[in-house]
Amino acid sequence: MPEKTMRDAINEALHQAMEQDESVFVIGEDVAGCSGSAGDVGAVGGVFGVTGGIYHRWPDRCIDTPISESAIVGAAAGAALVGMRPVAEIMFADFIGVCMDQIVNQMAKFRYMFGGKSRCPAVIRFSSGGGFSAAGQHSQAMYQVMTSFPGLKVVVPSNAYDAKGLMLSAIQDDDPVLFFEPKILYQETSDVPDEMYTIPFGEANFVREGDDVTVVAFGQMVPKAAAVIDALAEEGISCDLIDPRTTSPLDENAILESVQATGRLVIVDEAPPRCGLTADIAGLAADKAFSSLKAPIKQVSAPHSPTPFSPELEAAYLPDADKISAAVKATLA
Amino acid sequence: MAIAKETLLHAYRTMRTIREFEERVNAEIMNGQIPGFTHLYTGQEANAVGVCAHLDKSDTIISTHRGHGHCIAKGAEVSGMMKELFGSSEGLCKGKGGSMHVADIDKGILGANGIVAGGPPISVGSALAAKIRKNGKVAVSFSGDGSVNQGTCFEAMNMAVVLQAPAVFVIENNYYSEHTSINYAVGCDDLKARTEAFGFPVFVADGADFFAVHEAAGKAIAHARAGNGPAGVFAEQGRYHGHFVGDPQAYRAAGELEDLRENHCPLKNFRARMAETGELSDAELDAIDAEVMAEIEQSVTDAKAAARPTAEQVTEDVYIQYTATA
Ligand SMILES: Cc1ncc(C[n+]2csc(CCOP(=O)(O)OP(=O)(O)O)c2C)c(N)n1
Ligand SMILES: [Mg+2]
Numbered sequence: 001m002p003e004k005t006m007r008d009a010i011n012e013a014l015h016q017a018m019e020q021d022e023s024v025f026v027i028g029e030d031v032a033g034c035s036g037s038a039g040d041v042g043a044v045g046g047v048f049g050v051t052g053g054i055y056h057r058w059p060d061r062c063i064d065t066p067i068s069e070s071a072i073v074g075a076a077a078g079a080a081l082v083g084m085r086p087v088a089e090i091m092f093a094d095f096i097g098v099c100m101d102q103i104v105n106q107m108a109k110f111r112y113m114f115g116g117k118s119r120c121p122a123v124i125r126f127s128s129g130g131g132f133s134a135a136g137q138h139s140q141a142m143y144q145v146m147t148s149f150p151g152l153k154v155v156v157p158s159n160a161y162d163a164k165g166l167m168l169s170a171i172q173d174d175d176p177v178l179f180f181e182p183k184i185l186y187q188e189t190s191d192v193p194d195e196m197y198t199i200p201f202g203e204a205n206f207v208r209e210g211d212d213v214t215v216v217a218f219g220q221m222v223p224k225a226a227a228v229i230d231a232l233a234e235e236g237i238s239c240d241l242i243d244p245r246t247t248s249p250l251d252e253n254a255i256l257e258s259v260q261a262t263g264r265l266v267i268v269d270e271a272p273p274r275c276g277l278t279a280d281i282a283g284l285a286a287d288k289a290f291s292s293l294k295a296p297i298k299q300v301s302a303p304h305s306p307t308p309f310s311p312e313l314e315a316a317y318l319p320d321a322d323k324i325s326a327a328v329k330a331t332l333a
Numbered sequence: 334m335a336i337a338k339e340t341l342l343h344a345y346r347t348m349r350t351i352r353e354f355e356e357r358v359n360a361e362i363m364n365g366q367i368p369g370f371t372h373l374y375t376g377q378e379a380n381a382v383g384v385c386a387h388l389d390k391s392d393t394i395i396s397t398h399r400g401h402g403h404c405i406a407k408g409a410e411v412s413g414m415m416k417e418l419f420g421s422s423e424g425l426c427k428g429k430g431g432s433m434h435v436a437d438i439d440k441g442i443l444g445a446n447g448i449v450a451g452g453p454p455i456s457v458g459s460a461l462a463a464k465i466r467k468n469g470k471v472a473v474s475f476s477g478d479g480s481v482n483q484g485t486c487f488e489a490m491n492m493a494v495v496l497q498a499p500a501v502f503v504i505e506n507n508y509y510s511e512h513t514s515i516n517y518a519v520g521c522d523d524l525k526a527r528t529e530a531f532g533f534p535v536f537v538a539d540g541a542d543f544f545a546v547h548e549a550a551g552k553a554i555a556h557a558r559a560g561n562g563p564a565g566v567f568a569e570q571g572r573y574h575g576h577f578v579g580d581p582q583a584y585r586a587a588g589e590l591e592d593l594r595e596n597h598c599p600l601k602n603f604r605a606r607m608a609e610t611g612e613l614s615d616a617e618l619d620a621i622d623a624e625v626m627a628e629i630e631q632s633v634t635d636a637k638a639a640a641r642p643t644a645e646q647v648t649e650d651v652y653i654q655y656t657a658t659a
Contacts, residue, residue: 029510029511029513030511030512030513033511033512033513033583033584034512034513034514034583034584035513035514035517035518036513036514036515036516036517036518037509037512037513037514037516037517037584037585037586038514038584038585038586038587038589039582039583039584039585039586040583040584043512043581043583043584044512044583047511064513064517065518066479066482066510066513066518066519066520067449067450067479067480067482067483067510067518068482068483068484069483070484071484094447094448095448097448098448098483098484098485132368132369132370133368133369133420133431134369134370134433135369135429135430135431135433135434135447136429136430136434136447137433137434137446137447137448137451138370138433138447303647303648304648304651305647305648305651306429306651308428308429308642308646308647309368309369309420309426309428309429309430309431309434310368310420310421310422310428310429310431310641310642311368311420312420312428312641312642312643312644313420313428313429313642313644313646313647316643316644316647317647
């Protein structure tokens with residue numbers, strides 16, 4: 001199977017979906033690029049290159065916008081409401097701050113408020129997460145916040161293979177989907193088939209299988225946790241590593257079954273801890289697998305602080321191998 | 334009206350400082366010394382300096398992702414800024430913010446800003462405070478040609494008119510928002526008319542000409558200071574670098590960059606004007622150039638030697654006071 005980066009895998013999914021279905025279009029800031037300039041329109045393909053090449057094939061369905069996040073999301077929601085399948089790009093997940101109303105009060109709730117009589121098959125893509133010294137307004141994960149809103153489906157791929165299959169599912173899905181791309185992983189590669197395939201929402205991936213501890217990790221924390229678990233295996237500690245892949249819907253069964261077998265649970269996410277995914281999963285296990293637990297649940301997250309700029313500070317801020325390893329060992333102490 | 338010699342000297346020094354600061358930052362990014370996302374102001378120096386020449390310490394500015402020039406023009410310390418960009422705990426913001434968040438509240442610098450059009454509404458708040466306090470202060474927001482299409486910008490402009498707040502909206506048209514031309518992103522043909530339709534006057538200037546910006550900004554700021562409500566300045570001048578360092582700039586026309594550097598340089602224009610009027614001599618200007626070069630060199634030396642932040646500092650400064658009761 002050919003190796004592809006996460007960037008290329010998502011790009012391929014977009015191309016294939018657009019080839020197959022004329023109602024799919026992409027819209028956002030510089031998704032084509034250079035619009036209105038004397039230069040090469042279409043040369044950018046998104047500031048992270050995820051929509052590269054689309055303009056040249058489908059100029060009518062690759063739409064640059066002004067810097068107007070509320071209008072971008074609103075336009076995607078509106079087009080979806082009348083039957084299109086837009087894939088909108090919001091350059092950084094942090095900019096949800098600008099367009100929150102259109103996502104949360106509008107697209108998320110149409111179907112419910114309209115008594116089940118509408119469909120809003122829009123996908124909104126975001127680059128997400130830390131690791132670039134990009135400071136407080138360009139580093140947030142944000143998917144944990146959006147997971148709390150009923151009506152939205154929330155996807156967080158951790159590798160190129162999943163990203164392609166999840167993107168194709170997202171585009172086919174009839175509900176609004178928020179698709180968070182951990183930007184630190186864009187260059188990471190895995191084997192990705194050329195053909196189209198989908199990965200169902202609400203189906204976790206067992207990245208590693210083991211008996212002693214269940215580790216649940218999200219997005220960019222999945223490869224970090226996998227490396228830790230491989231190192232711990234050398235010390236005779238074996239772990240399940242669960243990547244839920246979608247935080248809404250969440251594959252509760254996969255997590256609970258694993259916890260029932262291991263009796264120990266560590267949850268790892270890059271976002272701050274309050275009302276986040278680590279607390280969410282800890283609550284799930286405390287509620288539904290309490291009698292299986294042999295040790296207190298451990299949560300590994302960023303602290304309750306914005307993301308700092310300085311590389312040393314950000315390295316201390318994001319969960320790292322030491323913190324993940326210590327948490328796993330704490331459940332065994 | 335003639336500009337005082339002191340003002341001219343200061344203006345030239347500040348423009349030169351911004352130019353050399355930015356060119357050095359560019360080099361240090363290439364060397365891998367400065368992390369994160371950095372946007373350079375080179376070419377647009379006269380905008381910041383022409384506007385800030387009319388402000389005193391307690392007037393406020395709010396800036397953008399391309400904020401180094403605004404901050405220097407409003408009096409931010411170059412060495413503290415350089416340390417900040419290097420991520421030192423001795424930086425102006427203790428290494429917490431970096432390039433996109435340089436701020437110095439005591440000097441009326443309400444911060445660079447990573448959110449396009451995040452600044453204008455905040456600036457209206459500062460202007461409102463001045464109006465309530467009747468202290469004759471003004472609040473200037475700098476933002477780009479791309480920012481004017483953001484709802485927050487529209488809201489701020491309209492509300493400033495409604496509240497008759499002394500807010501000055503400085504729109505820097507460098508013709509692009511990232512890779513998109515203003516010809517595409519602004520739907521109407523006449524952005525000045527669109528902006529004036531909010532109900533305030535807009536003064537347009539060639540941003541390559543310090544004297545033009547100085548004059549336009551003088552009118553706008555006098556209008557706001559006199560209690561006539563908000564005003565706008567449009568300064569038109571291209572940036573010399575890409576949107577960010579490393580931008581391939583596929584949107585440029587052939588020869589565009591060369592033309593900008595050659596024929597639209599605020600520093601060259603300033604010197605040409607001085608040669609013409611004889612107000613400042615070449616020797617005076619050359620001396621400033623040398624001093625500025627030395628200052629920038631020193632700031633980099635200091636930044637490289639400055640203390641690095643430690644892990645405990647991550648959670649400092651989130652709040653002033655924050656105690657959870659057990
Ligand atoms: C809300 C928001 N949307 C998008 C961006 C990404 N972005 C950063 S700068 C920029 C272009 C801004 O253009 P303009 O206002 O003209 O300022 P310039 O960069 O030309 O100085 C964009 C789209 C952002 N930082 N914030
Ligand atoms: Mg611009």
